[in-house]
Amino acid sequence: MFSFLTMSLFILLSLMSVYYLFSKFLTLESRPPLPPGPTPFPYIGSIISMLRNKPTFRWIHRMMDEMNTKILCVRLGNVHAIAVSDPDIALEFLKDKDWIFSSRPDSMSGYLTSGGYLDTVLAPMGDHWKKMRSILSMDILSGARHKWLLTKRNEEDENILRYINNQCKTNHGGTRGLVNVRIIGQQYTTNMARKLLLGRRYFGKGREDGGPGVEEIEHADSLWMILVYLNAFCVTDYFPWLRWITDFDGQEKIVKNAILIARKYQDALIDERIQQWKDGVRIQQDDLVDVFITLKNTSLTADEIKAQTLDMFLAGFDNVSNNIEWAIAEMINQPKILCKAVQELDFVVGKDRLVQESDLPKLNYIKSCVKETFRLHPVAPFNVPHVTTADSKVSGYFIPKGSHILVSRLGIGRNPEIWDNPLTFNPDRHMIADKEVALNDHTLRTFSFGTGRRGCPAVLLGSTMSTMLLARLVQGFTWELPLNEPHVDLKENLHDLAKAKPLLAIAKPRLPHHLYPTS
Template sequence: MREVTISDHGGRIMATISRMWSWWLEETDEKDGRAKFILTIFVTAFAVSWYTWVIKKSRKEKLLWLLPPGPPGLPLIGNLPFVEPELQLYFFRLTKIYGPIFRLQLGNKLCVVLNSPSLAKEVMRDHDAVFANRDAPITALTISYGGMDIAWSAYGHDWRIQRRLFVREMMSNTILESYYTLRRQEVRRTVCDIYTKIGTPISIREQMFLTVLNVIMNMIWGGTLKGEERIRVGAEFRRVVEECVELMGKPNISDIFPVIARFDLQGLDRRMKRLLLWFDQIFDSVLDQRRKTVKAEGNGKSQESTDFLQLLMQLLDDEDPKTRITMTHLRALLMDVVVGGTETTSTTVEWALSELMYHPHIMRKVQDELEKVVGKNNTVEESHLRKLHYLDAVLKEVLRLHPVLPLLIPRRPSASCNVGGYTIPKDTRVLVNAWAIHRDPDAWDRPFEFRPERFLTEATKSDFNGNDFRYIPFGSGRRICAGLPLAEKMLMHVLASLLHSFEWALPEGTELDLLEKFGIVIKKSTPLIAIPSPRLSNPQLYAPYATFEI
């Protein structure tokens, strides 16, 4: 038998093609015409699909070449199996391998992590407008009424109106000064309450949460909640707020694979909706009581003080479209203040006391300063705070080592952008790792040590305003924390009062650790339990309404 050669195969293929082409061109009946038409469509579709696949593949390969480096992942799920629970530590270790900017593929979501002051500056100042949108998890959108608040809303006209109103009507120096009596009253109540527990172990986190919550509730709706109702609602608020923060920080498969989000496989969104319903019931009750009070007192003219709620309700009736807000906006703003203010502030106070108890010589310096500025026969007033330079340095150092939001709030670029020489595609989740930036050895001397003195020298005297990108505990740029002025006042006043009024010790047989538990808010792994003892000799200084000359 003759051996079949390559030329034979080639001839057969050409003959087949020739016959097909001839069939295609020759006149045929209706049946053949339909077949040719279908075959034409099929071949065309195949050619277009093949061409599109080739183009996309080449573009993807080109894009991958421009993307930041990162660890290899698995098909479909990417790097998900390798991500560790303590994200701030996991990201910090990855910087040693891939440098200060790297990428992770989390299911369908591309995530880019920035870990240096220069990269933070590029995102939060140089390209601030491009990165002004939030990449909100589904649970955050639920609790914020679909992103109608300041923290999670998309950057745009509505957000600018809300933030302008919030800063002007609630966070201005004049407005905050008018709330001083309310803040002082709650701080004094806390000092009195702790005084009744002398010698008893107390949870600092719980105590501070209730303190901050009472301050915020008093500023939001004044004396609307009183007595037993205040205590009951306060305890319930703590449970609900902590669960809200926990749900926002939990990994959610619905965020990783949006195509299955409607099934809510982990039930996180259902849980958040139940919490939202609880908040709505509280807000409805308070709003109804306020309406009745305003009506009874003649539009509120005889009220003793103005609070956030009164200001917001006035804006509801404002006919100017530039300042008028909706009821949904009002609720979302209240949610921001309640959830955003309580958990972050109470956690920072717990970290501060923990660090000071771990470094007793630093605590002694703080208390010596308080004795000099305030005096042992006086109570701490906000007018003292600007003179407490060492305490201010301590607070800054606490927020350097323990930024409450270690990865800040995720950003999402509105367009592809070049950062650090790499391309960050549109809609990528961008995380600014403040925790790592605050420990950058190129930016900080002995970065893992607790050294408040670093903030007393002019060369490193950073503030909270985000102008020094080595130090961004509250973020920077147009999306910097809107409640910063209030947070700064509350943190200093509460912390100064606790350290001036009491000595703090651990229960016998316990040891203090500074281990962290990651979440959207980073907490102490083991809550701080401490025993207070009085520092001041005059018992009247522990009265809830003690007033002494400044």
């Protein structure tokens, strides 16, 4: 009897095993293939190739070109990194199926920067993200709030004009009026963020000429350093257990130090402000930190306010400044484009007053210059990574749960199947008769602010800042290169997409003297 039962059980288990293996085989046979990519090693995937081919984003784009594919799968550890350079495929991820692809991956830099995912941009999908996104949409970045902050934006628009005008009167190494356009962009964006968020232009005293002081320079440098490593390809993101053993590639120490410097300036002011509201010393909202503190329907902790404040500093810091430096560089190299932009401003605004935000709807060519710069010179090679919460199928390929989705701003903006002469700076390609130029593009032919649930909620503010800064620079000054420099060198950095050398150009006032702010 015993042997009969044993035999029966053995046969039953054998049949079940055969059925399981057969079912697994059928599943694998019926499942679509992964997107093309390099053949991974067991367990470690292509991590060795990644480490040998820095910077990683150029290695990924090079593989896409060599394999002639618009979607690439690179396995790093157990994570499938899916890179996409086609807008239609990107829309499947970010819009058509964004309920599956709207979360964020866990990363060392993301966790540290967001204070444990207490912000909006880096937080995974969930109740916290929904709460923060709702606050941003309804209370912080709404149209009504945008109007409320107009005076503060005007103050910074005037201050940057004052600063450049002061540089025009100064000799720099024997050259009068030599201006570092990169510094101008970074100063404008950080000043604007400080004014909107904290109600002040400087952490310290600043400079008499309107320029940044030591505190502002250190703060801006720390923001830049965070952005360099935020969502970088860090080994411990693919082998999380390594985080408990060692800072494998030294990134964690750099990120922690940069965050410490940035928050040294911000957090003390936020703590002081919270106490003022508790003590009844402050009774009226003046800036966005006040709004965060006094939300009526939802209360935020001090840590959440601090995380979101850093989030907004980072979001507004690099995109505008990168855009303006590249735009002025391209326009100096093509004087006809610069001349056309000047003519539009002279026609719409004139030379007897300064351009205002109310003029922006009529400045289509200026906006086209900004949009063309977003297309050709994006601030980052990829969007902030998305992570899939379930197995899915996109463009005929299998996308496993947990995959990191990287939409290539670079690949989309310079895609020859979408754009004629994609490496040529040509703002006219965005000009459509009787239609206002919009910087946001939900078709993703240009990846400026994204789309879907994770699309940037600050489209209005970002568009306004980029367009106003370029309009003020072009209306207020002529721009030319120093002697013996026939053209601007448009080479990119190897490790990122910033201009390899900061743009140094000679600025000269072109409006009546009394229009330039002096105090």
